[in-house]
Amino acid sequence: MSTHNTMIDRRSDLDALRAGAMLLGIALHASLSFFPAYWVVSDRSQEPAFGLLFSAVHGFRMPLFFVMSGYFSAMLLHRRGRAALVEHRFRRVFLPLLAGMVTIVPLTMGISTLAMTSAPRKAGGTAPAAGASTIWTAARSGDLDAVELHLKNGAAVDAFDPDRGGTPMMWAAVAGRAEAVQRLIDRGADVNAAGRDGGTALHGAAFLGHERTVDVLIRNGADLNVANKDGSTPLDTAVLDEGTTRYFASVLQLDLDENDLGRRKAAIAETLRHHGATAGRKSGLADILMQMPLFNHLWFLWFLWWLVLGLAAVSALGSRLPTIQPPAWMARSPGRYLWLIPLTMIPQWFMGDGGDPPFFGPDTSSGLLPIPHVLAYYAVFFGFGALDFGVDDRTGRVDERWWLPLAIGLLVVFPLGTALNAGWAGPPGFALDPSARRLLSVFLQAAYPWLITFGLMGLFRRICPVESPTMRYLSDSAYWLYLAHLPLIIGAQYVVRDWPLPAAAKFLLVVAASTALLLLSYQTLVRYTWIGRLLNGPRVRPAAGSEGLAVPAQ
Incomplete structure (x- = not known):
């Protein structure tokens, strides 16, 4: 030819x-x-x-x-x-x-x-208002009445957010809504449910420095050493420095309380170690070179x-x-x-x-x-x-x-x-x-x-x-x-x-x-x-x- x-x-x-x-x-x-x-x-x-x-x-x-x-x-x-x-x-x-x-x-x-x-000072960076229209935004805002209403109307307690992933309990955890986390667990939520990246509610709460939420999750049997798809455990996310935490919280559009953030994360890391948590897989040179956002x-x-x-x-x-x-x-x-x-x-x-x-x-x-x-x-x-x-x-x-x-x-x-x-x-x-x-x-x-x-x-x-x-x-x-x-x-x-x-x-x-x-x-x-x-x-x-x-x- x-x-x-x-x-x-x-x-x-x-x-x-x-x-x-x-x-x-x-x-x-x-x-x-x-x-x-x-x-x-x-x-x-x-x-x-x-x-x-x-x-x-x-x-x-x-x-x-x-x-x-x-x-x-x-x-x-x-x-x-x-x-x-x-x-x-x-x-x-x-x-x-x-x-x-x-x-x-x-x-x-x-x-x-x-x-x-500047995101926290802008409307687009604020948390959802109370009475939000889905079970995930209701959990994120800590509106317990709205959470109960969604569950009563047939919403699954471990339903996965079709837009951004995560269960209602995971959204409550990353927002630091300890009462909402406990309420969802009481209603049958899986405390170890994993998101698309393999992370759990404990990963998110430890990463963002939510002490009370971490305590609630530990008391309800959260797996302390579960690893996400990158091999990181909740302890790994807790020990990330403040600058890295701020950066990823902004990119992921997560609400972050920066007051006393370093102390809170250090206290969470100590609590996790006290209960037997360990660090996950250490990234090798090849992992670092592949994941570094260079270009x-x-x-x-x-x-x-x-x-x-x-x-x-x-x-x-x-x-x-x-x-x-x-x-x-x-x-x-x-x-x-x-x-x-x-x-x-x-x-x-x-x-x-x-x-x-x-x-x-x-x-x-x-x-x-x-x-x-x-x-x-x-x-x-x-x-x-x-x-x-x-x-x-x-x-x-x-x-x-x-x-x-x-x-x-x-x-x-x-x-x-x-x-x-x-x-x-x-x-x-x-x-x-x-x-x-x-x-x-x-x-x-x-x-x-x-x-x-x-x-x-x-x-x-x-x-x-x-x-x-x-x-x-x-x-x-x-x-x-x-x-x-x-x-x-x-x-x-x-x-x-x-x-x-x-x-x-x-x-x-x-x-x-x-x-x-x-x-x-x-x-x-x-x-x-x-x-x-x-x-x-x-x-x-x-x-x-x-x-x-x-x-x-x-």
Whole structure:
């Protein structure tokens, strides 16, 4: 079979699709303050629909980006060779990553710290009011009458919060509502119920320094040495220093009483030791390197650099072996799902530490050492992109019935997957056992990005068959926009957090204002400067009344 690709000189459709994946990241991060999420800004106007928007985009956006990156990396390898591939990606990927680490990442952390430090004084950071509308918020606010009413109306005492996880007793414990904790235990609550991270109510109460709550839990038989998925016991959380406690309490949007915090945590640690508590597994160097949040949102560049080096290594090895050409059906026919979905299920199985992940889709990994299953996950998508480049594309089958995988993904797979991820056990009379439910959830989360990716590839082949000046400009600017967007997004979220406007209006305002400033900065500070040359290659400033000439650079 011929490996000639008739569109080798330019793939404007895939270039536009790659840019679209980057630009979607702005909307993705902008949505995080408008629904219950572990984010640095929590808006006073909350709308659960933004949680669905986040999951729908997160479930396919980065997998799609890595498919495009694999395709264009294979194109560069084919045209210029291994050395040129590594040298090109070093300039366009590795050097921007280093630059971002000393500019954009510190700026993001500074703005995040400002937003988190002021959170307790903002409406969005306050605890739920008494008489809250669910059993979890009632328990968190310590409203015993509301808790009793919810139980009387049929709420399960150990029901799992579908939005943020945790049982009512766990929410009462992290809020320091000792009376509510005792009442829920009296009504049959499991004192050792675990959350998605494997932590229990005792983990949360010890972490946040709630002495009375810890005493109640110990008196009612809480397991003192239960370990969460990171291997930490309640004693480990109790001995965490005040600064670390404040940081994680802000990120997790947990109420924190900072008065005498250090003394209270020290007293809890002593109480736990007195009752026989021990420290858990000590993190090794590899654990520390994987969990250290070093790269922030620029982690994808670090992953891409690893995968490019992997492609170059595979190419070098392949040059010493007989040539094996994969059959076209592996990339072009519906039969591709038969091997891509099972292959993707392997790393997907380990997402969320091998349990129910906190959201629909893949984990992230921003440490110096990539988390193995996350790197393997994106390697599958990058590898398919490289494989796709080598397949004869003259049939044009990629754009046939592009709407079908999009419809299946968005209308069938995504709703079922999010429902299972939230704890749905199946239709009445046909409930799935936990193992079957988890297997189906992993299958749906592995299928979703492929369905959306192939649907969008077909759609963009239809709507962007040739390059246009506008699309070329957006493709060039998208890289900068994504690299620099997060400080602006967080800053805008912080500014509008208490405005008395609907969540949708504020979301659109955050996206529009941030994007406008980013485009202005790109045009004036980046496009025709050394920064633009580093990101996209040289661009020639247009003469008056004419379009700018661009030196194509993949």
